[in-house]
Amino acid sequence: MKPRVATVWLGGCSGCHMSFLDLDERLIELADKMELVYSPIADIKEFPHNVDVTLVEGAITNSENEEYAHIIRKRSKFIVAFGDCATTGNVTAMRNRFTPDEILKRSYIELAEKNPQIPNDYTTLAQLLKKARPLHEVIKVDAWLHGCPPTADQIWFAMTSLLEGKIPVLPPAYLRYG
Amino acid sequence: MTIEDLHELAEKERQRQAQYKYRILYCSSAGCVSSGCEAARTALKQALEEHGVAKQCELVGTGCLGMCGEGPLVLVHNDQTLYQRVDATIARKIVEEHILKGNIVREHTIDLNDPFFAEQKKIVLENMGKINAESIEEYIAADGYSALVKVLSGMTPEDVISEIRRSNLRGRGGAGYPTGLKWDIVRKSPSDQKYVVCNADEGDPGAFMDRSVLEGDPHRVLEGMAIAGYAVGANQGYIYVRAEYPLAIERLRLAIKQAERLGILGNRILESNFNFHIDIRIGAGAFVCGEETALIRSIMGRRGRPRPRPPFPSEKGLWDKPTVINNVETFANVPPIIRNGASWFTSIGTQKSPGTKVFALAGKVKRTGLIEVPMGISLRKVVFDIGGGTPDGSTFKAVQTGGPSGGCIPEQHLDLPVDYESLQSVGSIMGSGGMIVMDNTSDMVDVAKFFMEFCMDESCGKCIPCRVGTKHIYMMLDKIVKEEGTEEDFALLQELCVMVKETSLCGLGQSAPNPVLSTIRFFREEYTKKLQPTSCYEGNASTITETNGEQK
Amino acid sequence: MGVVTFTMDDVQYSANEGDTILKVARDNGVHIPTLCFLEGLSPVGACRLCLVEIEGSPKLFPACTTKPAEGMIVRTQTERLKKYRKMIVELLASEGNHQCAVCVVNGHCELQDLAYEVGLDHVRFPYLYPAKTLDASHKEFVIDRNRCVLCTRCVRVCHEVEGAHVWDIANRGINCEIIADMNTPWGESDLCTSCGKCVRVCPVGALLEKGATVGELKKERGFVKVIVTARSKHEWITVEDHEEE
Numbered sequence: 001m002k003p004r005v006a007t008v009w010l011g012g013c014s015g016c017h018m019s020f021l022d023l024d025e026r027l028i029e030l031a032d033k034m035e036l037v038y039s040p041i042a043d044i045k046e047f048p049h050n051v052d053v054t055l056v057e058g059a060i061t062n063s064e065n066e067e068y069a070h071i072i073r074k075r076s077k078f079i080v081a082f083g084d085c086a087t088t089g090n091v092t093a094m095r096n097r098f099t100p101d102e103i104l105k106r107s108y109i110e111l112a113e114k115n116p117q118i119p120n121d122y123t124t125l126a127q128l129l130k131k132a133r134p135l136h137e138v139i140k141v142d143a144w145l146h147g148c149p150p151t152a153d154q155i156w157f158a159m160t161s162l163l164e165g166k167i168p169v170l171p172p173a174y175l176r177y178g
Numbered sequence: 179m180t181i182e183d184l185h186e187l188a189e190k191e192r193q194r195q196a197q198y199k200y201r202i203l204y205c206s207s208a209g210c211v212s213s214g215c216e217a218a219r220t221a222l223k224q225a226l227e228e229h230g231v232a233k234q235c236e237l238v239g240t241g242c243l244g245m246c247g248e249g250p251l252v253l254v255h256n257d258q259t260l261y262q263r264v265d266a267t268i269a270r271k272i273v274e275e276h277i278l279k280g281n282i283v284r285e286h287t288i289d290l291n292d293p294f295f296a297e298q299k300k301i302v303l304e305n306m307g308k309i310n311a312e313s314i315e316e317y318i319a320a321d322g323y324s325a326l327v328k329v330l331s332g333m334t335p336e337d338v339i340s341e342i343r344r345s346n347l348r349g350r351g352g353a354g355y356p357t358g359l360k361w362d363i364v365r366k367s368p369s370d371q372k373y374v375v376c377n378a379d380e381g382d383p384g385a386f387m388d389r390s391v392l393e394g395d396p397h398r399v400l401e402g403m404a405i406a407g408y409a410v411g412a413n414q415g416y417i418y419v420r421a422e423y424p425l426a427i428e429r430l431r432l433a434i435k436q437a438e439r440l441g442i443l444g445n446r447i448l449e450s451n452f453n454f455h456i457d458i459r460i461g462a463g464a465f466v467c468g469e470e471t472a473l474i475r476s477i478m479g480r481r482g483r484p485r486p487r488p489p490f491p492s493e494k495g496l497w498d499k500p501t502v503i504n505n506v507e508t509f510a511n512v513p514p515i516i517r518n519g520a521s522w523f524t525s526i527g528t529q530k531s532p533g534t535k536v537f538a539l540a541g542k543v544k545r546t547g548l549i550e551v552p553m554g555i556s557l558r559k560v561v562f563d564i565g566g567g568t569p570d571g572s573t574f575k576a577v578q579t580g581g582p583s584g585g586c587i588p589e590q591h592l593d594l595p596v597d598y599e600s601l602q603s604v605g606s607i608m609g610s611g612g613m614i615v616m617d618n619t620s621d622m623v624d625v626a627k628f629f630m631e632f633c634m635d636e637s638c639g640k641c642i643p644c645r646v647g648t649k650h651i652y653m654m655l656d657k658i659v660k661e662e663g664t665e666e667d668f669a670l671l672q673e674l675c676v677m678v679k680e681t682s683l684c685g686l687g688q689s690a691p692n693p694v695l696s697t698i699r700f701f702r703e704e705y706t707k708k709l710q711p712t713s714c715y716e717g718n719a720s721t722i723t724e725t726n727g728e729q730k
Numbered sequence: 731m732g733v734v735t736f737t738m739d740d741v742q743y744s745a746n747e748g749d750t751i752l753k754v755a756r757d758n759g760v761h762i763p764t765l766c767f768l769e770g771l772s773p774v775g776a777c778r779l780c781l782v783e784i785e786g787s788p789k790l791f792p793a794c795t796t797k798p799a800e801g802m803i804v805r806t807q808t809e810r811l812k813k814y815r816k817m818i819v820e821l822l823a824s825e826g827n828h829q830c831a832v833c834v835v836n837g838h839c840e841l842q843d844l845a846y847e848v849g850l851d852h853v854r855f856p857y858l859y860p861a862k863t864l865d866a867s868h869k870e871f872v873i874d875r876n877r878c879v880l881c882t883r884c885v886r887v888c889h890e891v892e893g894a895h896v897w898d899i900a901n902r903g904i905n906c907e908i909i910a911d912m913n914t915p916w917g918e919s920d921l922c923t924s925c926g927k928c929v930r931v932c933p934v935g936a937l938l939e940k941g942a943t944v945g946e947l948k949k950e951r952g953f954v955k956v957i958v959t960a961r962s963k964h965e966w967i968t969v970e971d972h973e974e975e
């Protein structure tokens with residue numbers, strides 16, 4: 001059975017996923033070695049059980065991210081923090097010096113062109129957490145893949161290693177923030 | 179003033195005191211000031227005047243009498259009767275019954291045979307309850323400055339140092355470094371200028387040993403410093419005292435002025451060729467300014483930040499000149515050692531830690547206050563005999579020594595003797611003399627958190643391990659106290675504590691983790707029972723366990 | 731001048747009396763990580779990255795301020811030291827607000843270099859996200875305290891080399907901050923000569939030139955040594971008081 005792999009997009013800009021797509025033809029090679037069971041680029045509703053490796057992009061910035069992170073942790077054997085936001089909070093965490101109220105006011109009132117109004121239907125909307133946090137401050141993470149975004153080569157290195165059943169230890173050239 | 183003049187002055191003062199029928203001493207140290215000794219004094223004075231006995235009685239403010247929890251304290255010196263919680267009414271009664279009729283007002287006395295007093299041994303505090311804290315004459319009449327006289331009339335500086343070395347006096351500021359050795363290094367460091375510095379920063383929360391000495395017997399410290407100056411070849415001394423000690427500063431200022439007036443400080447002291455001046459420098463009350471290199475920078479008007487040692491102040495201190503820096507209590511031990519000889523001193527206490535140590539006993543004991551005990555006394559004696567044990571209905575849990583740099587010692591080690599090495603062997607330190615007793619109501623993680631908060635706030639911020647590390651240790655403790663911490667947090671906490679201890683620049687960071695490490699050592703389950711499980715994969719663990727390279 | 735012989739990582743070296751362990755190491759190509767140290771400025775021993783082990787002592791010693799003694803046995807790369815160095819970088823990373831992706835010195839940053847050197851793949855301590863200020867009041871330069879690692883190089887270069895003493899440290903512990911004059915906006919400083927030395931010695935993106943964008947700012951730090959050497963030979967003005975902070 002091929003390893004079951006998932007990728008998740010939480011509080012990030014999707015740049016890391018874009019970088020994944022930059023693997024280009026190597027994607028096909030990867031596809032042969034694994035089964036993609038969940039990803040923002042595939043239309044699957046629920047996060048599946050029994051996942052071997054999950055890449056998580058983005059920081060934990062709202063209540064939905066947080067709940068999701070715990071679900072992912074329960075259902076994945078191995079979790080990789082994917083990119084700087086998942087590893088350090090990065091740009092997503094730049095809001096942390098402000099309170100959620102200040103941020104909402106700024107975005108939905110002060111900068112609104114029409115109908116200034118703070119969304120308040122939290123039955124359907126996620127609520128901002130007090131602070132955006134890197135993934136490992138919320139759940140246990142097994143490996144980290146940095147970069148904003150990680151380069152295709154870094155991703156390739158990490159994925160091939162994982163698919164061979166090895167935890168990737170990035171060589172110095174692949175250890176980079178920013 | 180010559181040495182003969184000084185002897186004459188002492189004799190005259192003794193005669194003056196002898197003419198009184200009663201000498202009534204009230205504690206005028208900060209503790210009793212805050213519990214209302216001024217009202218007691220006024221009431222005593224009024225009553226004495228009203229009954230026309232004011233002339234036969236002398237009413238003087240003296241140094242700390244020890245049982246600060248029972249203040250204001252008043253001592254009738256002639257028959258050694260100690261009154262507690264003296265308010266205006268009791269003061270009146272003391273005059274009307276005791277002074278006029280000779281009837282001791284039993285219901286307000288404290289028994290001086292109580293183990294609180296009986297188990298103590300007073301060297302540093304010997305003048306408390308004996309002399310007027312603001313009178314140089316009374317100090318001199320109580321053998322004060324006779325050690326300086328002895329030094330100036332026939333001892334060479336080398337003699338003084340060898341006497342101190344033989345006494346095995348160790349620094350009372352915390353680390354227990356041999357004082358004689360320190361002086362010897364300064365003596366031998368070649369320089370045109372040397373300094374003597376008295377460390378009266380006393381930053382440990384709850385500690386007031388040095389303050390009490392300065393308030394109650396300031397001349398003793400001046401004398402010790404002058405002897406140090408003579409021994410090492412310094413002509414200038416500084417006392418670095420925190421601004422929060424206004425009474426100590428006031429008494430020191432007065433004492434320096436008195437000593438200068440009598441020619442005991444200044445140029446050509448007691449008509450010898452020895453010159454020694456003392457100035458006061460006031461600190462803003464940062465704990466780190468008690469660290470010697472930071473203190474020295476602060477005296478120089480710079481930001482009080484420690485620097486790596488070596489070089490030690492004994493080679494490069496104030497303005498890069500060789501500098502003796504000692505604690506208040508260390509200096510206070512010097513005159514009696516010179517007066518009575520090194521072998522007298524070594525007969526008290528233990529072989530490695532001779533003499534006594536002053537402690538500020540606080541926390542969950544019946545009797546709190548200022549105590550001086552011979553080194554080597556067991557902790558059990560201090561807690562249960564002197565302190566009277568924990569209040570009724572509660573049980574003893576731990577005693578904390580060394581303040582924020584020390585550790586908690588549990589019941590099973592209570593028979594340890596109080597000395598530098600023994601306390602260290604159980605992960606605590608002697609420290610400068612804070613001693614806090616805790617009972618079963620104390621949560622040890624919370625205790626550790628309290629001390630860590632102090633260290634975090636007081637970190638000067640120069641080095642990374644202490645500046646950032648103490649903050650993280652504090653946050654982890656807070657998380658554990660709130661029962662939100664995990665096993666991983668607990669493991670990381672211990673790793674970080676060891677790292678901060680080993681990598682910090684100065685003693686503050688190096689010792690800040692002690693309260694945490696010692697509570698983990700003796701009360702581990704108080705931590706572990708608060709930990710939470712971490713969420714993990716619902717099925718069998720991952721098969722990806724090996725790495726593809728070497729982890730740094 | 732006397733010479734001392736000592737061993738470092740099993741190799742024997744001789745050092746001129748007065749040289750530090752770090753100097754000997756650098757002269758001989760032995761790498762010891764540093765951050766607060768900068769050649770030409772007085773060493774302060776503050777960052778603790780250069781700590782080394784000396785046989786016979788349980789303590790660790792900063793190589794930048796410790797002088798070798800005859801026969802000393804020094805180790806610079808033990809497992810314990812490596813672990814502590816990594817933790818120091820972790821602590822630093824958690825202390826500030828470092829978003830390398832949008833930083834002017836991205837790719838030319840001493841903190842990044844250190845992170846790579848110690849193999850920092852993630853920071854185990856929670857990020858503190860302090861609310862630090864940015865001061866752009868100076869006509870040419872900016873100080874962004876979010877990225878400051880408090881190495882005090884700017885304080886020292888301004889005091890010791892430029893002689894202006896614009897910079898100093900305010901507050902204590904985790905609240906320490908670099909301030910201009912008596913905590914005034916930099917642009918209003920009476921003392922600042924706009925020489926830019928502080929910007930150039932800053933190891934990270936805390937002091938920067940206006941107009942620099944992401945990854946653009948490269949700093950040249952060797953000039954301090956040049957000035958200080960020249961001065962000590964009396965080629966320029968004399969150094970009166972060469973001291974820390």
Ligand SMILES: Cc1cc2nc3c(=O)[nH]c(=O)nc-3n(C[C@H](O)[C@H](O)[C@H](O)COP(=O)(O)O)c2cc1C
Pocket residue numbers: 348349350351352353354355357377378379380381382465466467468469470471503504505506508610684685686
């Ligand atoms: C953070 C810190 C605070 C200190 N505070 C004091 C103090 O308040 N009083 C004191 O005498 N020593 C204090 N010390 C110890 C001094 O650095 C120094 O060792 C002492 O003054 C030497 O005097 P001694 O040999 O008489 O003990 C402190 C040390 C550290 C690291």
Ligand code: SF4
Pocket residue numbers: 466483484636637638639640641642644645682683684685686687688
């Ligand atoms: S250990 Fe703490 S107090 Fe001491 S130098 Fe370092 S930061 Fe300052």
Ligand code: SF4
Pocket residue numbers: 177178827828829830831833834835836837839840841842877934935936
């Ligand atoms: S200063 Fe260095 S570590 Fe900090 S954000 Fe900039 S590049 Fe990153």
Ligand code: SF4
Pocket residue numbers: 877878879880881882883884885908928931932933934936937
């Ligand atoms: S501004 Fe730069 S040079 Fe100055 S202390 Fe901060 S990091 Fe160091």
Ligand code: FES
Pocket residue numbers: 763764765766767774775776777778779780781792793794795
């Ligand atoms: S480089 Fe030596 S302590 Fe910073």
